[in-house]
Amino acid sequence: MLKLEMENYNQIIKKIVATLILLGIAIYLQAGGPWPKPKGKYYVKLSEWWVVFDQHYTDTGQLDPNVTTGIFNTFLYGEFGVTDRLTATFNGALFSRNYMNNLRSATTNDIIIEGEAVNSIGDIDLGLKYGLSKPGGKVPMAVSLTLGLPTGATGKGALGALQTGDGEFNQMLQFDIGQGFAIAKQSAYVSAYTAINNRTNGYSEEFRYGLEVGIGLLSNKLWLNSKLNAIKSFRNGDTAETVTSTSIFANNSEFTSLAFEANYLITEKIGISASYAGALAGRVIAAAPSYSVGFFIDM
Numbered sequence: 001m002l003k004l005e006m007e008n009y010n011q012i013i014k015k016i017v018a019t020l021i022l023l024g025i026a027i028y029l030q031a032g033g034p035w036p037k038p039k040g041k042y043y044v045k046l047s048e049w050w051v052v053f054d055q056h057y058t059d060t061g062q063l064d065p066n067v068t069t070g071i072f073n074t075f076l077y078g079e080f081g082v083t084d085r086l087t088a089t090f091n092g093a094l095f096s097r098n099y100m101n102n103l104r105s106a107t108t109n110d111i112i113i114e115g116e117a118v119n120s121i122g123d124i125d126l127g128l129k130y131g132l133s134k135p136g137g138k139v140p141m142a143v144s145l146t147l148g149l150p151t152g153a154t155g156k157g158a159l160g161a162l163q164t165g166d167g168e169f170n171q172m173l174q175f176d177i178g179q180g181f182a183i184a185k186q187s188a189y190v191s192a193y194t195a196i197n198n199r200t201n202g203y204s205e206e207f208r209y210g211l212e213v214g215i216g217l218l219s220n221k222l223w224l225n226s227k228l229n230a231i232k233s234f235r236n237g238d239t240a241e242t243v244t245s246t247s248i249f250a251n252n253s254e255f256t257s258l259a260f261e262a263n264y265l266i267t268e269k270i271g272i273s274a275s276y277a278g279a280l281a282g283r284v285i286a287a288a289p290s291y292s293v294g295f296f297i298d299m
Helices: 001-026
Strands: 042-057 062-081 086-100 110-115 115-121 126-130 141-151 170-183 185-200 205-215 222-232 254-265 269-284 290-298
Touching: 001 269, 042 269, 115 290
Parallel strands: none
Antiparallel strands: 042 062, 042 290, 062 086, 086 115, 086 126, 126 141, 141 170, 170 185, 185 205, 205 222, 222 254, 254 269, 269 290
């Protein structure tokens, strides 16, 4: 009985931890849309993102319980206008904490495995965004290339199940399109994107897409937006029998996530933000919402 519980525990943890990290990063990657920063201007955001969960979606989309697990990431996101049409981006988890509570026997409530945690830097993404349309054009469009660097820790903890990165180098090509407009004299916008993510180390490639709508209130001091993000796997990753445990749980993962965010400008350039996101459906992903708070400087 104990051996069976241990095997189930290992499989659950291996399938969900890295996918959660991917969900957190995916939401942050969509900042900016098809609008490059003007030359010499920049945007910097420091935020804390976290999720705590005790159940997850299986590889068939069903819900299963798991030991309570949490991930906390301190993100630094930045954009800098190299030219009026070329923007450099940075998105990194400067500090990441992944923990698991005690695993207890379902029959005796005895501790089978004591809870543990790992603290380290997370993965870092570097990117370039190029505006296909001229600044002020009627239909803003942009393409971007993002490189995911495997700077996070992997294989930590007694069972090698704790980590702060996915351990693979990926390259994502993305296309954005959007439009600004007015609703009852209020500024608003809509943008959409599609992307192809090429992954290494036995991970499956991905198709990503999303939609974002936002509106500015209180003379554009308060911005409210909603984001729909989705990842669909090509399901061409290595199988569990041919790759390390680092690659097992994140292969062929999928989700559809809906997020809501509020940004408030305290001064002309400094503001605070808060967001909520949850998976509407998924495979191999936590069935719990994530939260984020932060502050930013927008030049």
